[in-house]
Amino acid sequence: MRRQAAIFSALLAALALPGSALAAEAPASGDTDSATVGIIGTVPAMCFGGTLTGDGTFDLGVLVDLTTGQLRTDLSAPNKLLVGSFCTSRSSITVSATPLEAQNYTAAAPNGFSRVVHYQASAAGWTALPATYNTGAASNAAATQSRSTAFTGDITVAISNFSTAGGASLRLVGDPSYRGVVTVTLAAVN
Amino acid sequence: MKCKPGLALIVLAAFPATAIAQTTETGTVAVEGQVRPVCVLGDPNPALVNLGQLSANSGPRTGRIAVIAPRTVTLPASYCNFAGSVVSVTATALTSNDTSAPQPGFARAVNYTASASNWASGTSTATTAALRDGTVPTASGFGATQPLPKIADITLTLSSFTAPGDLILVAGNYSGTVVVTLGPAAFPNEDN
Numbered sequence: 001m002r003r004q005a006a007i008f009s010a011l012l013a014a015l016a017l018p019g020s021a022l023a024a025e026a027p028a029s030g031d032t033d034s035a036t037v038g039i040i041g042t043v044p045a046m047c048f049g050g051t052l053t054g055d056g057t058f059d060l061g062v063l064v065d066l067t068t069g070q071l072r073t074d075l076s077a078p079n080k081l082l083v084g085s086f087c088t089s090r091s092s093i094t095v096s097a098t099p100l101e102a103q104n105y106t107a108a109a110p111n112g113f114s115r116v117v118h119y120q121a122s123a124a125g126w127t128a129l130p131a132t133y134n135t136g137a138a139s140n141a142a143a144t145q146s147r148s149t150a151f152t153g154d155i156t157v158a159i160s161n162f163s164t165a166g167g168a169s170l171r172l173v174g175d176p177s178y179r180g181v182v183t184v185t186l187a188a189v190n
Numbered sequence: 191m192k193c194k195p196g197l198a199l200i201v202l203a204a205f206p207a208t209a210i211a212q213t214t215e216t217g218t219v220a221v222e223g224q225v226r227p228v229c230v231l232g233d234p235n236p237a238l239v240n241l242g243q244l245s246a247n248s249g250p251r252t253g254r255i256a257v258i259a260p261r262t263v264t265l266p267a268s269y270c271n272f273a274g275s276v277v278s279v280t281a282t283a284l285t286s287n288d289t290s291a292p293q294p295g296f297a298r299a300v301n302y303t304a305s306a307s308n309w310a311s312g313t314s315t316a317t318t319a320a321l322r323d324g325t326v327p328t329a330s331g332f333g334a335t336q337p338l339p340k341i342a343d344i345t346l347t348l349s350s351f352t353a354p355g356d357l358i359l360v361a362g363n364y365s366g367t368v369v370v371t372l373g374p375a376a377f378p379n380e381d382n
Contacts (some may be wrong), residue, residue: 031272032373035231037263037346038365039284041241041300044362048252086295088245088253089361150360153293188361 009146043088045188050085050155054078058159063100063117063178069171071117071164079158085126086152087188093155094144094185097121099135099165102175109166116165116172121182124156135180136163157184204231204317229275229372232266232343239263239348243286253323253358255300260349268309268372269341277309277344278332280369283320286362297322297357303350304368308342310334318366323355327366333373346370 058077065072100117109115110141127145132141164170239261246256270300286298299320306314309324320326346368
């Protein structure tokens with residue numbers, strides 16, 4: 001009799017308190033709900049040319065051999081750096097330059113003289129081959145070089161291979177200021 | 191004949207129910223049902239968060255991650271009909287659609303913190319910590335247990351956007367996800 005009473009009591013409790021019985025169970029996985037929120041954004045292709053070291057000038061000093069009046073053969077200037085240059089995508093680097101020209105003596109140079117000095121400008125460190133541009137060349141196929149990946153680094157800008165326009169035998173007209181410009185361009189390629 | 195009165199007594203004793211049915215009486219019928227424990231999340235509004243441009247356009251931080259204002263997503267009228275529920279958050283960092291390994295100095299991931307509030311005390315928070323190559327993008331977290339059945343608008347806040355190492359971000363379209371889960375308190379621990 002005691003056993004039967006116990007069974008009856010359990011049955012009664014189950015019938016009377018179904019909620020309590022469920023609450024005691026571990027909730028099934030279906031009791032869970034999820035929602036997904038998407039997040040998007042863009043980073044555009046962009047390039048930064050970097051910060052130029054020094055005062056931004058290649059100072060070649062006196063251009064001529066004072067004994068001959070002709071262009072010095074040992075002209076040089078320390079390289080410049082474009083520090084922290086980067087492109088966030090594949091890119092191209094292009095170097096261009098204008099010859100050194102007398103800024104005050106603007107008339108045509110007399111026979112035997114020249115008022116223009118050509119040179120080669122190069123930008124290295126961005127691509128396997130440096131971009132080069134010769135101010136005296138008819139064309140400069142190597143002026144633009146391509147890179148297939150995003151990149152950041154320093155670009156070394158150099159000038160070299162100086163030559164007198166019109167021929168090495170010409171003398172340069174006297175002028176306190178010969179000036180040219182080297183331009184390095186980084187371009188993102190989509 | 192002496193036996194007849196004894197027989198009549200036996201008959202009466204054999205049909206007592208018939209005699210009772212002819213009187214007023216009350217019976218009890220049990221009625222039972224169930225209410226399953228349920229949690230329902232409201233549809234996220236908005237379901238897609240567009241952060242726009244992630245990198246700075248100019249200034250000293252050009253190319254690096256810009257200052258991105260926090261964004262808020264609401265999951266309205268979310269509820270659980272039982273005591274002991276919890277919100278968990280699984281956040282996946284934004285990564286670029288360009289899956290190639292980034293060059294040195296670059297990152298292709300944007301990390302952030304996803305935080306769900308207004309369910310229990312405190313928040314359910316996950317902060318992603320993807321590496322610069324976009325690996326290990328996912329992080330999870332959950333908050334305190336809600337001790338009562340509850341219905342409320344859950345607020346999901348996305349904030350603290352950063353790039354691994356504060357590196358320059360490679361160009362591309364970036365995407366990530368946040369999964370908000372509402373369920374029994376035991377649920378978040380099942381994966382642990």
